[in-house]
Amino acid sequence: MASVDVPQANIGVVGLAVMGSNLARNLASREGNTVAVFNRTAAKTDELVAEHPEAGFIATKSYQEFADRLSTPRTAIIMVQAGRGTDAVIDELVKVFEPGDIIVDGGNANFRDTIAREKRISETGIHFVGTGISGGEEGALNGPSIMPGGSDESWQTLGPIFRSIAAVAEGEPCVTHIGHDGAGHFVKMVHNGIEYADMQLIAEGYDLIRRGTGKSPAEIADVFDEWNRGELESYLIEITAQVLRQVDAATGKPLVDVILDQAGAKGTGAWTVQNALDLGVPVSGIAEAVFARSLSSKPGQRAVAQKVLPGPSDRWTIESPEDFIEDVRQALYASKVIAYSQGFDEIIAGAEEFGWDIDKGDIAKIWRGGCIIRARFLNRITDAYAADPDLTSLVTAPFFVDVVTAAQGPWRRVVSMAAHAGVPAPAFASSLAYYDGLRADRLPAALIQGQRDFFGAHTYKRVDKDGIFHTLWSGDRSEVESEGSSH
Numbered sequence: 445m446a447s448v449d450v451p452q453a454n455i456g457v458v459g460l461a462v463m464g465s466n467l468a469r470n471l472a473s474r475e476g477n478t479v480a481v482f483n484r485t486a487a488k489t490d491e492l493v494a495e496h497p498e499a500g501f502i503a504t505k506s507y508q509e510f511a512d513r514l515s516t517p518r519t520a521i522i523m524v525q526a527g528r529g530t531d532a533v534i535d536e537l538v539k540v541f542e543p544g545d546i547i548v549d550g551g552n553a554n555f556r557d558t559i560a561r562e563k564r565i566s567e568t569g570i571h572f573v574g575t576g577i578s579g580g581e582e583g584a585l586n587g588p589s590i591m592p593g594g595s596d597e598s599w600q601t602l603g604p605i606f607r608s609i610a611a612v613a614e615g616e617p618c619v620t621h622i623g624h625d626g627a628g629h630f631v632k633m634v635h636n637g638i639e640y641a642d643m644q645l646i647a648e649g650y651d652l653i654r655r656g657t658g659k660s661p662a663e664i665a666d667v668f669d670e671w672n673r674g675e676l677e678s679y680l681i682e683i684t685a686q687v688l689r690q691v692d693a694a695t696g697k698p699l700v701d702v703i704l705d706q707a708g709a710k711g712t713g714a715w716t717v718q719n720a721l722d723l724g725v726p727v728s729g730i731a732e733a734v735f736a737r738s739l740s741s742k743p744g745q746r747a748v749a750q751k752v753l754p755g756p757s758d759r760w761t762i763e764s765p766e767d768f769i770e771d772v773r774q775a776l777y778a779s780k781v782i783a784y785s786q787g788f789d790e791i792i793a794g795a796e797e798f799g800w801d802i803d804k805g806d807i808a809k810i811w812r813g814g815c816i817i818r819a820r821f822l823n824r825i826t827d828a829y830a831a832d833p834d835l836t837s838l839v840t841a842p843f844f845v846d847v848v849t850a851a852q853g854p855w856r857r858v859v860s861m862a863a864h865a866g867v868p869a870p871a872f873a874s875s876l877a878y879y880d881g882l883r884a885d886r887l888p889a890a891l892i893q894g895q896r897d898f899f900g901a902h903t904y905k906r907v908d909k910d911g912i913f914h915t916l917w918s919g920d921r922s923e924v925e926s927e928g929s930s931h
Contacts, residue, residue, distance in 0.1 A: 452515040453480035453502050455605055457523060458533055460488045464523030466585035467550065467577070467609075468492070472499035474608040482510040511540035517601055518545040521575075526551045534561065534572075543569025546598045550577045552712055555626035555633060558593065559798070562625040571598035574625070576632020578815035579611065587611035589815035590619035591635070593628030611814025614823075618810040623800030630719075630794050631807060634787045637716025637730040639680075639816050640709075641783035644733035644871040646684050649776045652858065655867055657765040661698040665689040671773055676780075678819035707737040716790065723793040727786040728878045729779065732870040760865035768861075771854035778851035779875035784825065785838035786878070805829035837882065848879065 454476070457468040460483040472479045480502040483489045493503045504510040511518060518541055522533050530549055537547050547570060549558065558574030565572040573594030577584065590606050592599065599621045610619040622628045653664055665688035672681045690699040713734045720727040739746075762768045788804055795802040808825035812818055828841035835841055839848060848855075859876050862869035881887065894915075896902040903914045903926045914926045 450513070451478065451502060453478040453513055454515055454519065456480035456482065456504075456510055456514050456518070456520040458482050458510070458520055458537070459522055459524035460492050461523070462581050463550075463577075463584050465492050466581055467521065467523060467588075468501065469496060469499055470585050470587070470609045471605070472496075472501060477605065477608065478502065480504055480510055480513045482507065507536045507540050511537070516542075516544070517571075518542070519548070519601060519605070520546070521548040521550050523550050526553045526557075530557075531561075534565065538565065538568055538570060541570050544571070546571045546573060546594075546601060548573045548575050548592070548594075548602065549629075550575050552576075552632065552636075552710065553629050554715060555629035558629045559626040562594070566595075571595050573598050573602065574627075574629040576622075576628050576635065578632060578635055578811075578817075580816065583611065583814045587618070587814050589635075589810050589813065589818070591622050591628040591631045591810065592619070593622055593625055593630075595624065596621075610810075611818075613809070613813030613818075616809060618813045618815070620803070620806045620810050622807075623795065623802050626798065627795070627800040627802060630798070630800075631791060631802070633712050633715050633719070634790050634794075635811065635815060635817060636710075636712035637720075637727065637734075637790075638783050638787040640713035640716070640733040640737070641730045641787075641871060642678075642680055642780060642817055644736050645729075645776055645779050645783070645875075646680055648862075648869045648872055649772045650684070650688070652772055652862060652867055652869065653769055655865070656760065656762045656768055656861070659765070661688040661700050667769055675777055675821065676773065676819075679816060680819075706741045706743065708741075709734070709737050713737070716787075719794070720786075720790050723790065723797060725786070725790045725793045726878060727790055728874040729783045729786055729871050732874040736868075736870055755866035756864065760861075760867075771858050774851040774854035775858040775872055778848045778855045778879075779872050781821075781839055781844050781847055782875040782878055783871075785844070788825070788838050803829075804833075804835075839879070839882070 455471055457464055457471070457479060460468065460481060468479050468481050471477045478500060481489055481492060482504045486505055489503050493501045502513050504513055514520070520537060522530060524530055524533055530551060530553060534547060541547065547565065553574055555574065562572045562574065571594060573592055575593065576591035577588045579588035583589070587610055590610050592602060592606060603621070606619045607617040610617040612618065622631050650664055653659060653667065665685040668681055668685035668688065672685065688698070688700055692699045692702045695702055713730065717727060717731045717734050791802060791804065791807065794800070805826040808822045812822045824843050825838065828835060828838060828843060832841065838844060855876055859869060859873050862872065893904040897904050897914055898917045901914055903912045905912060912926045913923050915921055915923050
């Protein structure tokens with residue numbers, strides 16, 4: 445152990461790439477925090493300490509020295525690549541930490557891995573806290589939205605530290621204790637899924653306006669600037685205008701026109717969809733956004749299809765560009781509501797499945813600042829769950845009913861125009877289809893149940909009496925009551 449006259453840190457950071465370095469600097473800039481830093485490559489540690497003497501970092505060269513320089517309960521935030529890298533760091537820290545100490549994983553880990561890690565590490569008496577951190581490099585440095593899981597006991601230590609570095613929205617720090625074990629990483633995963641949908645919807649809106657009106661990227665940037673002063677005010681709308689206005693220095697063309705149209709992905713969007721399937725929750729808007737990125741990244745297929753697959757034969761014309769742009773704005777707003785509604789449905793289902801007590805209104809609050817999907821209307825989500833904590837679907841809250849009611853005509857016009865013009869708008873279209881499916885008095889699922897009973901004797905229920913039934917399709921086609929379950 446370090447002697448009492450050696451300076452001690454109340455928090456440590458392991459992994460000093462851009463996110464880790466920025467988070468360490470953020471921590472060090474807050475009153476009351478002294479930060480110990482460690483990186484597997486010592487040169488990275490030396491570089492950070494040399495470049496930021498004002499931070500007062502305590503540089504360490506080994507895991508043992510790192511542990512010795514932390515006051516108890518030792519608290520370390522891991523900022524390394526998810527997967528085996530995370531496990532390797534955890535294993536080293538467990539060797540030098542003691543019961544009651546806290547290991548925080550601040551990476552984009554799969555929440556199921558977090559559940560398994562927490563169960564394994566808790567047997568040593570050490571607390572393991574999976575924590576979602578949103579906001580990218582800027583957020584890590586200046587104030588992210590933070591979504592910690594973990595035990596109640598660990599939150600007592602982490603709460604003041606996280607509150608000191610989190611973004612602040614309307615006077616409130618953008619952090620709350622999400623729930624136990626994997627809850628923090630689960631909510632961060634869904635956050636990223638909503639982010640996928642939000643970005644795809646914005647991209648579709650841009651594409652429709654450009655193809656339909658012929659406006660330049662810079663002119664469309666002005667449109668987004670205007671939108672950002674109204675209901676759609678958000679970080680993503682704000683940066684969209686900046687991206688569209690950027691001119692490529694090498695060619696003089698709009699930067700958006702020289703960027704290859706193949707979107708990358710880190711996996712959290714796909715995880716959102718995969719887990720929604722496991723939970724039986726339709727997140728069609730999010731799913732279409734994930735699939736749209738996948739399609740964009742199939743250049744070989746797209747190149748062939750462009751040559752052989754025909755589009756509409758008639759020319760697409762927009763009579764009133766201003767009216768069309770307003771229609772796109774309203775369609776974007778309504779579709780965005782659907783994306784958030786689907787995301788919160790998944791959070792509710794996940795909480796029920798994994799035994800987490802998650803406050804939906806608090807989630808909306810901590811997403812108001814620091815994170816990528818921060819937006820003005822998140823306050824309305826908090827209000828909706830405050831008014832009705834058992835709200836069956838976010839889109840059915842009075843405020844959002846008014847939003848989609850106002851958007852009905854524009855939303856349908858935009859989706860039908862896109863289809864007529866041969867312009868892909870999968871997120872707009874799937875959001876509208878989900879909305880219509882949700883509000884339908886009767887769905888064709890009845891026919892599907894009949895088909896399933898025909899080929900697999902899967903049974904069905906009736907609208908006019910209780911029980912589970914099967915038709916003897918291979919026999920006289922009479923109906924019998926079944927003891928099996930209809931599903």
